[in-house]
Amino acid sequence: MTETDIAPEANQDVHVRDLFDRMTRSYLRSVLSDELIAEHARGDLGHVSEPLARLLAWCERRPPHQQYAVKVEADGSFRLIRFAGRGQKPAYVGDQRFATLQEARHGAFLRHVKDLVET
Amino acid sequence: MAQQKIFGYANRISVRPGEDITFHVNCDGATEADAQLVRLIHGDSSPAGPGHVEVELDSAVNGRWAVKKQFTQLGSYLKVDDPARKLEVPGSLTLMAFIWPTMPCHGDRQTILGRWDALRNVGYALGINPAGHLEFWVGNGKEVDYVCAELPLLAKMWYFVAVSYDRATGRAEIYQEGVGNRYNSLLSKVVPHDYASHVVQHFRFAPENRGDVPFMIAGAHDEHKLRGAFVNDLYAGKIDRPAICSRALSRTELDHCCKGGLPPASDILAYWDTSKGYSAHGVGHTVTDVGPHGLHAKGFNHPVRGMTGWNWNGKDDCYRLDPSQYGGIEFHRDSVTDCRWEPTKTFTVPADLKSGIYAVRLRIGPGTGIAEEYIVFVVRAAKPGGKLCFLVPTASYLAYGNEALSFDAHIIQPMTGQPPVVTDLDVETYEHREYGLSTYDHYEDDAGVCFSSYLRPIVNMRPKYRMSSMNITWQFPADLSVVAWIDHMGYDCDFITDEDLDREGVELLKPYLCVMSGTHPEYVSEKMLDAQEDYVAGGGRLIYMGGNGYYWVVGFDPEVPACMEVRKLDSGMRAWAARPGEHYLQTTGEKSGLWRNRGRAPQKLTGVGFIAEGFETATPYRKMPDAWHRTVSWITDGVEGEIIGDCGLAYGGAAGVELDRYDLSLGTPPHTKIIASSGGHSDNYVLVTEELLYAYAGLTGSLDYRIRGDITYFTAPNDGAVFSTGSIGFGQALPANGFDNSAARVLANVVDAFLKPGRLPGDQWTVEEKQWR
Numbered sequence: 001m002t003e004t005d006i007a008p009e010a011n012q013d014v015h016v017r018d019l020f021d022r023m024t025r026s027y028l029r030s031v032l033s034d035e036l037i038a039e040h041a042r043g044d045l046g047h048v049s050e051p052l053a054r055l056l057a058w059c060e061r062r063p064p065h066q067q068y069a070v071k072v073e074a075d076g077s078f079r080l081i082r083f084a085g086r087g088q089k090p091a092y093v094g095d096q097r098f099a100t101l102q103e104a105r106h107g108a109f110l111r112h113v114k115d116l117v118e119t
Numbered sequence: 120m121a122q123q124k125i126f127g128y129a130n131r132i133s134v135r136p137g138e139d140i141t142f143h144v145n146c147d148g149a150t151e152a153d154a155q156l157v158r159l160i161h162g163d164s165s166p167a168g169p170g171h172v173e174v175e176l177d178s179a180v181n182g183r184w185a186v187k188k189q190f191t192q193l194g195s196y197l198k199v200d201d202p203a204r205k206l207e208v209p210g211s212l213t214l215m216a217f218i219w220p221t222m223p224c225h226g227d228r229q230t231i232l233g234r235w236d237a238l239r240n241v242g243y244a245l246g247i248n249p250a251g252h253l254e255f256w257v258g259n260g261k262e263v264d265y266v267c268a269e270l271p272l273l274a275k276m277w278y279f280v281a282v283s284y285d286r287a288t289g290r291a292e293i294y295q296e297g298v299g300n301r302y303n304s305l306l307s308k309v310v311p312h313d314y315a316s317h318v319v320q321h322f323r324f325a326p327e328n329r330g331d332v333p334f335m336i337a338g339a340h341d342e343h344k345l346r347g348a349f350v351n352d353l354y355a356g357k358i359d360r361p362a363i364c365s366r367a368l369s370r371t372e373l374d375h376c377c378k379g380g381l382p383p384a385s386d387i388l389a390y391w392d393t394s395k396g397y398s399a400h401g402v403g404h405t406v407t408d409v410g411p412h413g414l415h416a417k418g419f420n421h422p423v424r425g426m427t428g429w430n431w432n433g434k435d436d437c438y439r440l441d442p443s444q445y446g447g448i449e450f451h452r453d454s455v456t457d458c459r460w461e462p463t464k465t466f467t468v469p470a471d472l473k474s475g476i477y478a479v480r481l482r483i484g485p486g487t488g489i490a491e492e493y494i495v496f497v498v499r500a501a502k503p504g505g506k507l508c509f510l511v512p513t514a515s516y517l518a519y520g521n522e523a524l525s526f527d528a529h530i531i532q533p534m535t536g537q538p539p540v541v542t543d544l545d546v547e548t549y550e551h552r553e554y555g556l557s558t559y560d561h562y563e564d565d566a567g568v569c570f571s572s573y574l575r576p577i578v579n580m581r582p583k584y585r586m587s588s589m590n591i592t593w594q595f596p597a598d599l600s601v602v603a604w605i606d607h608m609g610y611d612c613d614f615i616t617d618e619d620l621d622r623e624g625v626e627l628l629k630p631y632l633c634v635m636s637g638t639h640p641e642y643v644s645e646k647m648l649d650a651q652e653d654y655v656a657g658g659g660r661l662i663y664m665g666g667n668g669y670y671w672v673v674g675f676d677p678e679v680p681a682c683m684e685v686r687k688l689d690s691g692m693r694a695w696a697a698r699p700g701e702h703y704l705q706t707t708g709e710k711s712g713l714w715r716n717r718g719r720a721p722q723k724l725t726g727v728g729f730i731a732e733g734f735e736t737a738t739p740y741r742k743m744p745d746a747w748h749r750t751v752s753w754i755t756d757g758v759e760g761e762i763i764g765d766c767g768l769a770y771g772g773a774a775g776v777e778l779d780r781y782d783l784s785l786g787t788p789p790h791t792k793i794i795a796s797s798g799g800h801s802d803n804y805v806l807v808t809e810e811l812l813y814a815y816a817g818l819t820g821s822l823d824y825r826i827r828g829d830i831t832y833f834t835a836p837n838d839g840a841v842f843s844t845g846s847i848g849f850g851q852a853l854p855a856n857g858f859d860n861s862a863a864r865v866l867a868n869v870v871d872a873f874l875k876p877g878r879l880p881g882d883q884w885t886v887e888e889k890q891w892r
C-alpha cells in the first residue's frame with residue numbers, strides 16, 4: 001500500500017444523519033403530549049394530526065436495529081420483536097403479550113416514544 | 120425431537136388432465152406426511168370474509184407420503200464438462216480471468232476458478248482468501264501451499280488476475296492489475312490506489328489431482344456426510360473470460376492477456392469466451408470454451424449474463440450492439456432457481472378433474488404453521504369449456520416469491536405506515552433462507568434479484584398467507600378472493616396461467632367470451648401482452664381486476680420456463696435498479712423495465728395505469744358523471760346512490776393498496792368512460808415515481824387529485840370491451856358481507872354482460888354517442 005493509498009473508512013454519512021436526527025427529535029419532544037399519545041391509542045388510521053404524522057415518520061425511518069415489529073404467536077396473541085440483521089432470527093422485545101393487533105402497534109409506538117424521550 | 124417443518128414444490132405450475140405433476144418435499148422431524156388433494160376456494164382469514172375455504176377431494180394422491188430431509192444448493196456457479204479430464208493438469212499451468220468482485224472482504228474463501236476438493240485439500244484453484252486477497256492455492260491431500268497478493272481487492276472494480284505455476288521449480292507468481300476504465304467500475308482514476316500486485320512464492324510440493332473432482336468457476340467441490348457432494352467456497356461478483364493454460368506464462372505474456380489478448384494458442388487448455396453465444400434473443404446457460412477441447416461450462420442457479428464486462432466502454436448500452444463488451448457473468452452466493460430435490464410423489468391428474476386452483480396439502484405433527492404445506496398448482500381444462508377464463512398471474516407470484524421486505528428493506532415501514540406483522544413461518548423462512556429470494560429482495564452482495572423460479576418452495580404462494588409488511592393478503596391468496604367470488608356466483612370458469620399464455624399466445628384466449636385478470640398482474644412478457652391486446656381487438660372482453668398491472672417487462676427462460684427474469688431500471692416503483700448497461704433481458708434480448716417506457720403504457724390496453732400506492736386504509740369509489748351515461752349505466756345497475764365498494768378485506772374498502780388511473784396522454788382509449796373514481800386517500804398514498812419529472816412537496820393522497828383509482832370501461836372492435844377496476848383492493852372487496860356488496864354487484868353486471876355473445880349492452884346507441892359521448 002502506498003503512502004497516499006486509501007484506507008477503508010467507516011461511512012461518514014452517519015454523522016450527518018445523527019445531526020438531522022437530533023434536530024428532528026428536538027421538534028418531536030416539543031410537540032409530544034398526552035393528547036398525541038391518546039390520538040395514537042385510538043387507532044385512527046390514515047388522516048392523523050400533523051404532529052402525530054411527523055412522530056410516526058420518525059419512528060418508521062429509524063435504523064433497522066431500532067425498529068419494532070409485531071409477531072403473531074401460535075396462541076393468537078401478539079408480541080413485539082426487533083429485527084437482528086440479515087439472516088438473523090428476530091429477538092423478542094419485552095415479555096408483554098397483547099390481545100389485539102392495535103394494542104401491539106400502540107405498544108410499539110410507546111417504545112418508540114420512550115426511546116425518543118430517554119435517549 | 121427436531122423442530123417439525125415441511126416444505127415442497129411441484130415441477131410445474133400448470134397442468135392438464137391426464138398429465139403428470141411431480142412433487143418434491145423436504146421435511147424435518149417426520150418421515151411421513153398426510154397428503155390431501157384440495158381445491159382452493161378462499162385463502163384470507165380476515166373476519167370480514169368467509170375465511171379459509173378449501174374442498175377436500177378423493178384422490179389417488181391422498182394418503183401417507185414418505186418424506187425426508189432434502190438439501191438445497193445455494194449460489195450460482197459454472198461447472199465444466201470435462202469427461203476426458205483434460206483439466207486434471209499433471210504439469211505447469213496458468214489460470215487467469217477478469218474479475219469484478221462484490222464482497223472480496225467477506226471473511227471466507229471464494230473460488231474464482233480451479234479444480235479443488237475442499238474436503239480433501241486436493242487440487243489447485245485461484246480465488247480470494249478470507250482476508251480479501253487474491254490467492255492461488257494447491258493441495259496434495261495432506262497440506263495446502265499458497266501465494267497471495269499484497270493488497271485486498273476492492274469491491275466492484277475490474278481486475279485482471281492470474282497465476283503462473285511452474286511445476287518443476289515450484290515457482291508460483293501472482294499477477295494482479297486493475298483494468299478499471301471511466302465507465303466499468305465503481306471508482307474513478309481520481310482515487311489514489313495501487314491496484315497492482317505481483318508476488319512470487321516457491322511451493323514446497325506440487326498439487327495432486329483427484330479424478331472425480333469437477334473443474335468449476337465461482338465455486339469448488341466439497342462433501343458433507345449427510346448431504347453428499349455440494350459446491351462450496353462460492354464467489355460473489357462478475358467473472359469475464361476465465362482461462363487455463365498448460366504452461367507457466369511469462370509476465371510479458373500475461374501483460375498481453377491483461378489487455379484482452381489471447382494466450383498463445385498452443386498453450387490453451389480452455390478459454391471460456393463468456394461473450395460468445397449472444398443473439399438478438401438473448402443468451403443461454405452454456406459458456407463456450409473456444410480452446411482445443413471444447414470444454415464448455417454450464418451455469419447452475421442462473422448466473423446472470425448480459426452483464427457488462429471488463430472492457431465495457433459505456434457507449435454500447437446493450438449486448439446486442441457489441442457482445443464482446445458483455446463477457447461479464449455475475450455470480451451470487453445465495454441465488455437458487457432450482458432446489459433439485461429428489462421427487463417425492465408423481466400424480467397423474469384425472470381426466471375428470473375440473474379446471475381450477477388446487478393444492479396438495481401436506482401435514483405433519485400439529486399440522487399448522489410450518490408443519491403444514493400447500494403445494495399449489497393450476498389445473499387447466501382438458502378442452503376449453505367455460506365461457507369465462509381466469510388468467511392466474513403466476514409471473515407476478517414468482518416476482519414476489521418469498522419476499523422478505525419486512526426483514527431487510529429499510530423503506531418498508533415508511534412505505535406501509537405500519538410495523539410489520541410477522542408469523543413463525545416468516546421467521547423460519549427468513550432465518551434459513553434456503554428457498555431463495557424474490558425480485559423485491561437483494562442478494563447478500565446487495566445486487567437486486569432478477570430471476571425467480573417455482574422450482575423451490577414459495578411460502579407466500581399459499582392460501583392463508585398474509586404479507587407481513589402490509590398485513591393483508593397479496594398476490595396468490597388475494598386472488599383467491601376473486602376465485603371465491605367466481606365460485607359463489609356459480610360461473611363456469613377455466614383457469615390458465617401466465618406461463619401458458621406466454622407459450623400459446625392469443626389462441627389460448629380465443630375460446631372465451633371473457634377473460635379476468637388477478638388483483639395484481641404486474642409482471643408481463645411481450646407474448647402475454649400481445650395475446651391480451653389481440654384478444655380484445657379481436658372481440659374479446661377483458662376484465663382487469665387489479666392495480667399496478669401490465670407494468671414490468673419480463674422474460675421466461677426458454678430452457679427453464681419455470682424461471683422468470685426482470686430487470687428493474689430507469690423509473691417505476693422499484694426495489695432495486697439495474698446497473699448502467701445491464702438493462703436487457705438475457706432470456707429474450709428485450710429491454711426490461713416498465714412497459715410504459717417501451718411505448719406500451721398499461722392505459723393502452725386497459726384504460727388505466729399505475730398512479731399511486733398506499734397502505735393501512737382504503738376508500739370506496741364515487742360514481743362519476745359517465746356512470747349515468749345511457750351507453751354504460753347498466754354497469755352500476757342495482758347500486759343505489761354514488762358509493763361503490765365501501766367494505767372489503769384489504770383495509771375496509773375496494774379502492775386501495777395500489778391504484779390505477781385514466782390518462783389520455785398515456786394512451787387511454789379516447790372513448791373510455793370513467794364509471795367511478797376514488798379520492799381523498801391518506802398521505803400514505805404517494806404518487807408513483809414514473810410520474811415524477813420535478814419532485815415537489817405534497818405528492819400524496821390528501822394533496823394530489825391524481826391519486827385515486829378509476830373504474831373504467833371502453834368498447835373495442837368486434838364487440839370487444841375492457842372493464843378495469845383500477846385498484847388491487849377491489850378483488851379483496853368481493854367476499855365482504857357474504858359477497859353481497861356494491862363492488863361485487865358492479866362486477867356481476869359486467870361479467871353477466873360479457874358472457875353473452877353478440878352485442879354488448881349500450882350498443883344500440885349511435886356510433887357518435889358511443890365514441891365521443
Ligand SMILES: [Fe+2]
Nearest residue numbers: 639641667777
Ligand atoms: Fe407490485
